[in-house]
C-alpha cells in the first residue's frame with residue numbers, strides 16, 4: 001500500500017513537472033479555457049467604434065475580456081492576438097502633462113492580462129512607437145506575455161527620470177514574464193543624453209524584477225543612459241539571439257544585469273555595442289551569469305573599464321564562461337573582461353582589503369586581441385579561474401591550467417583580413433578551443 005502511495009506521488013510529481021515544462025513552453029495557457037484569437041484588422045492606432053479592430057483595441061479586448069469595437073472579447077489569460085503584416089504606427093499620444101498612462105488608452109500599449117501577440121514575421125509586422133512613447137508595457141503584476149514574429153521599433157520615452165522613462169521597446173515589472181521569439185527590437189530609446197542620475201535604462205527592454213526570455217531574437221540599435229539594449233533587474237535567459245550595436249550614454253551598452261537573479265546566455269552574440277563609460281558588451285553586478293557558446297566581440301567602453309564584460313561586485317557574483325569567444329573589444333583597461341570592486345565612477349565606498357567572493361571562471365574559451373588588455377581586475381578582486389582549454393592571445397587572464405595556451409594567437413584576425421567565409425572561422429575556433437561546439441565567430445568587421 002505504501003509502495004502504491006509512493007508510486008502515485010511519483011506519478012503526480014512527474015506529471016506536475018511535465019505540466020511545468022509545458023507551461024513554460026506555452027506560458028499564456030495558464031487556465032484550461034479555450035484560447036480566443038483576436039484578429040487585428042487595421043494598422044491605424046485607434047480606440048473607437050468604426051467597425052475595425054486595431055492593435056490597441058485588441059489588447060483592450062484581451063485586458064477586459066469584453067468585445068472592443070470589432071475585436072472579439074478575450075476569455076481569461078490565454079488569448080492570442082493575431083497581428084497581420086503591416087506597419088502599425090502608434091499615434092494616440094498621452095495628453096500633455098501625463099507621464100505614464102497605464103490604462104491602454106494612450107501612449108504605450110498597456111498589457112494587463114496574460115496574452116500572446118503573434119505577428120507575420122519581423123519583416124512583415126512592424127510595430128512602431130513613432131517616437132510618442134514606449135511601445136509595450138506590463139505595468140501590473142502577474143502578466144505573462146509572449147510576443148513573436150514582429151519588429152518593435154521607434155519607442156521613445158522622451159526626457160525624464162524614474163522607471164517611467166525606462167524601457168523604450170518593452171517594460172515589465174516584478175511578477176511578470178515576457179518571452180520574445182523571433183522578434184527584432186530596434187531603434188528604441190530610453191532617455192539618453194541626460195545627466196548621469198537622470199538617465200533612463202533599457203533602450204530596448206527594461207525588466208524591473210520580472211522574467212525575461214529572448215529566443216531567436218535580435219536587440220539592435222537601441223540607446224539609453226544605462227543598458228542600451230537591455231536593462232535587466234530580474235531573471236534573464238537569452239538563446240540563439242543577438243545583442244548588436246546598442247549604445248549607452250553611461251554604463252552597459254549591450255546588457256546591464258543588476259541584482260541577484262541569474263542570467264543564462266547561450267549560443268548568442270553580443271557585439272558592436274558602445275558604452276560612454278564602463279561595460280561595452282555586458283555589465284554584471286550580481287547573481288550567477290552563465291555564458292555558453294557566446295561571442296562577445298567588437299564592443300567598446302571608450303577609455304573606461306571592460307570593453308567586452310565589466311563585472312562589478314555589489315553582491316555575490318559569479319561569471320562562468322564556457323565555449324565562448326571574447327575578441328576585439330576595446331576599453332581603456334580590461335578590453336576583454338574587467339573585474340572591479342569599489343572602483344569607477346559610482347562606487348564611493350572604501351575598497352576592501354581582502355579578495356571578494358565573486359569569481360570569473362573560463363573554460364574552452366578564447367580571449368584575444370582586445371585593446372586595453374584581454375583581462376584585468378582591481379587588486380581587491382579574485383583572480384580569474386581557468387577550468388582548462390582556454391586561449392589568451394597575451395598573458396593577461398592568469399590562465400594556469402596545463403591545457404591552457406597563453407601568448408597564443410588564435411588566428412581569428414588572420415581569417416578576418418583574408419575574408420575567409422564565416423564557416424571557416426567557426427571551424428577554426430572549434431579546432432583551437434579543442435571542443436566540437438565552439439562559438440560562432442564573425443569573420444568581418
Ligand SMILES: [Ca+2]
Nearest residue numbers: 048050052069
Ligand atoms: Ca476601431
Ligand SMILES: [Ca+2]
Nearest residue numbers: 101102108137
Ligand atoms: Ca504605460
Ligand SMILES: [Ca+2]
Nearest residue numbers: 101106107108
Ligand atoms: Ca499607455
